[in-house]
Every structure is written in structure tokens, then in C-alpha cells.
Amino acid sequence: MSGFFWLASYPKSGNTWLRLALLCLKQGKPMDFASRPSFAPIAANRHAFDVSLGVASSDLTPAEIAILRPRSYEEQARDTREPLFCKVHDAWQITPAGEPLFPPAVTLGSLHIVRDPRDVAISWAHHAGITVDAAITHLSNPQASLAQQSNKLADQLPQHLGSWSEHVASWLDAPGIQPSLLVRYEDMHTDAPSELRRVVDYIGWSAPPTAITEALAATRFDRLRAAEDDKGFLERPKTAERFFRQGRAGGWRSVLTSEQAMLIEENHGPMMRRLGYL
Template identity: 35%
Template sequence: MKNIIWLASYPKSGNTWLRAFTGALFGLEPISEQGRFAAFSTQCNARDAFQTAFAGKTAPKTDGTLAWRQPFQRQLSENVGNRRIFCKTHCRYSSQSGEDLFAADVALHAILIVRNPIDVCASLTNHFGVGVPVALNMINNPDAAMARNSTRNFEAPLGDWSSFTRSWLEQSDIPLSVMRYEDMFFEPEKRFGAFAAKVMGIRDPEKIAAAVKASAFDNLQERETRFGFDEKPGGAERFFWKGRPYHGLDMLDSAAQKAVWLKHGQMAERIGYRFENGQISLAEPDASLPVL
């Protein structure tokens, strides 16, 4: 049964924001009083999700290989039955060695959330509590990964920003739609509405507007302040930090901005980002991309 909807993104690109909107569509508070998201979604790298999926069953080994991922996804699909489940991932579509990480036979759809790489680099500094040089090295590193040596999550193979994005755009196994963070910010009802219609068949403008309001960035910040948020890394000032587009221009000096664009400009321009005279702007993405 195809019932998994993947929400895929490079870190700090709007994945959690989209999950908050989805939860609000179901009438759920984006962040509960316990500082968590509701169980309509899961993180495919979470060790506790893996343990829950195989409760009372023989689980595949997770050491030394990524081959456990597809059996886990199939088990998760079986467990939810006729329901759809949203799965967050920061994993590239396939590993550097070409090993398949996703079970297409149980995947209904995938949403690739993208954000311009200068802002991604800036937001990574807060998320991991590091300086710009470290964040820049991460988004430029073809071997980058998250959660290495973590006791909470399994390792997530990332790669650099361009190769991560390419891995999802160029796969043909799972139907794909693309959402740009900046479109979500500037045209929330239009873009979130397109997502709701495409993925869930929901077209009620009042319901969409209410979910957009409930998942607005300032509301997420306020709820994080009141209740905390269990997905915030220990080194981060807060999870919902800046939110506004193009804040990376204030945080990265001109040399760092140019270094990002030198590495990722070709892919960014394919998605419809322009960087000229120290400014970022939006343009039409490549016509072949299924942008919502």
C-alpha cells in the first residue's frame, strides 16, 4: 500500500513549518503543551520510531549499513494501514554509493521543500550553535551527514546542498512536488493551499486560512517560548529563530555569500533563485520542476 508522504528537505528549509501547517489542517495544535508535534507525522531517523514500528517483531539490524531503512518504511506503512502518514526526512534520496534509502513501493508522494542556500547556511549557525565557516563547510561538503554518533536519531546522509537537492529532483520512483520556503512566506494561503489540495484533496479556503494562521511563524515562536520544543538541538538558541527570507544577507559577509553561490548557484538558479549585487530575488523556476 502506498501511504507514506515524504516531507524532504535540507535542514533549516521549512520542513517543520510545513508539518505544523499539516497538523493544523487536522485541527491539532502545532506544538502541544508537552512541546511536541502530534502523531500524524514521524521522523524517519528517530530511533524511538524504529523501535515502535517493530514492537514485538524482529527488527533489521541498523549497524554498519543503511539497508534497514526500506524494511522500516514498509513496516511503518503496514502499521498505519489505510491511513496516510507524513514522514520527515533530511536524507538525500540515495546514498553517495548509490544505495537506495527509500522504499518507493510504499511511498505515495514526496514534497521537496527548498530554501535559498545563503539563508540555509545562516540558519545552520543557530541550529548547531556554530560559526559561519562551519556552516559553510557543511553545505559545501559532499559527505555531510547529520546525527552521527547520536543516541536519539540514526545518521542522516545529507551531502552538500546541491547534491541533496539534485538527488530528489532527479529521482523518478516517487511522485514529487517542490515547495520554496520564500513562496510559503510571501504567499502562504496560495502555496499551503496548493499543498493541501495536491496531497490531501482539501480545498476549503476557510480551513486552509485557519491552518495558515495557526502555523504562522510568530505563533510557533510563542508556543516554543511557552512549552519548549523537543526537536530543538541543545546548541540552538531556539528552533523557530528568524523565519524571514534573506536574513542570510545580514549574517554572511560578502565573501561567504559569494562562496555559497559559487558552489550552489547553478542549482539555485534552476529552482528560481537569483543572486546579484548582494541581493537575492525570486524568478520563475525551471519549467520542468513541479513547483506548487
């Protein structure tokens, strides 16, 4: 049995950027934007769940799906000898059956990617096609979730997020997967080579400095934007004008009103201080 490295993050925190950099390292060349990235698919992938368990998730309730998801990961790990990587937007949580959604027995580690929630709010507003005020409310909603559509044939299974603070705390303090590796979006901007080296060392890959440099060059934000303009990006939702919008750290200073920034800080102050954002 192999196991998983979970690339966990609240949405719009830099998960895709890190995944693409790792993909470039893995294959030794930039990704093809004409196809959906196959590296580190989302852990809530409906097709993978159905195939691994031989069931039709469309016939199950959300609670039944949550109970069976750990079995799906165990089956996927059993079918390969190589480490598996999955993008995760779920908060770390206990299923209705009383066990971790992400089984410690098949967990090799977790990379927890975080971003200043003041920037997350702006990015989520553009991604979801809502106002910044609505995004700020979403970040404070303990019931926030993804893929809860009534259409049971959606590509993704339901995912519980919780509030931004709850989501971050769930992974920072998740039992059974320590030590995890905390990766701050802002540090990826400040010193990308060092941060990618930390990630590579954590997951046990071998990558010379030239490979790190080339992977980062291939995933520079201007290049990702240009590639999306040329070929599109299949992970862009219909609600968003583009997936790779600005990729800035600290952009909230010129976008949020003082009242909006203060509200986020009031709602998430303790966790922001813990991560060095206040």
C-alpha cells in the first residue's frame, strides 16, 4: 500500500500554482494548457470515488459519501506503489462514522497552503462572481461548502469548508498527519526557490537547483496568464472571467475599504496573528 500527500488549502490560496510547479518538476517541461492537469487531482473527484469503490455516488446521500470517502482513499492507495498527490479543499474533519475523512494509515504527509484572508476574499469574489462583501461573509460562514449542487452528476463530491479560520485550524492541528508542511502564499512570492525546495525536500523528491529554476520560470504568473489567454484553462469556473487573474500578495491594500479590512481582521484576528498576518 502506498499513500497520499494532501495539498490542502482554503480555495484561492495558491494551491494550483504549487501544483503546476510540482508538475513541471515531475515531467521536466511546462504543462499543456489544452488538457486538465492530471497531477494532484482534487480529492473530492467523483469519478475516482465511483471507480475505486465500484459504486454510483449519485445514488448516495452526502453523509453516505462522507462515510465512504476514507475507503475510497484506502483502495486508491492499495492500487499503486507510488506516492499519490491530491489537491484538497475540504477542511480536515471527522466523518459521520467517527473517523478521519483522510485516513492516517494512508497519509504520507500534508502540505498546507495558506494565504492572507484579506487577499483570499478579493480572489474568491472574482472566482465566484460575487461582491467582495459577499466573499467576506463567505469566509466567516461555518457552514460554507463547495459542490453542494442539487445536480448529483457534478464532477466533484460535496466538500465542507467551514470558515476560513476553522479551515486553517483544522489542518494546522490535524492529528495523525504531523508534521505537516506549512506553505505561505506570501513566502512563495518572496522567495519561490527556497519555498519550492522546502516542498521538494518534504515530499522526498530529488531536484537539482536548475530544475527548480526551470519549474518556477515555467509557472511565472505572466506565463500562466498568457497560456490561459491562448488555450484557456479547464479549471476556470463559468463564474470567473479568468482563473489566473493577478496572483498578487498584499493587493488587498489597494482594493478593500478600511471597513472591509477591519471586518476580516475582527473575524479572523487570532488565526491571522498565528500565521503572521497581523
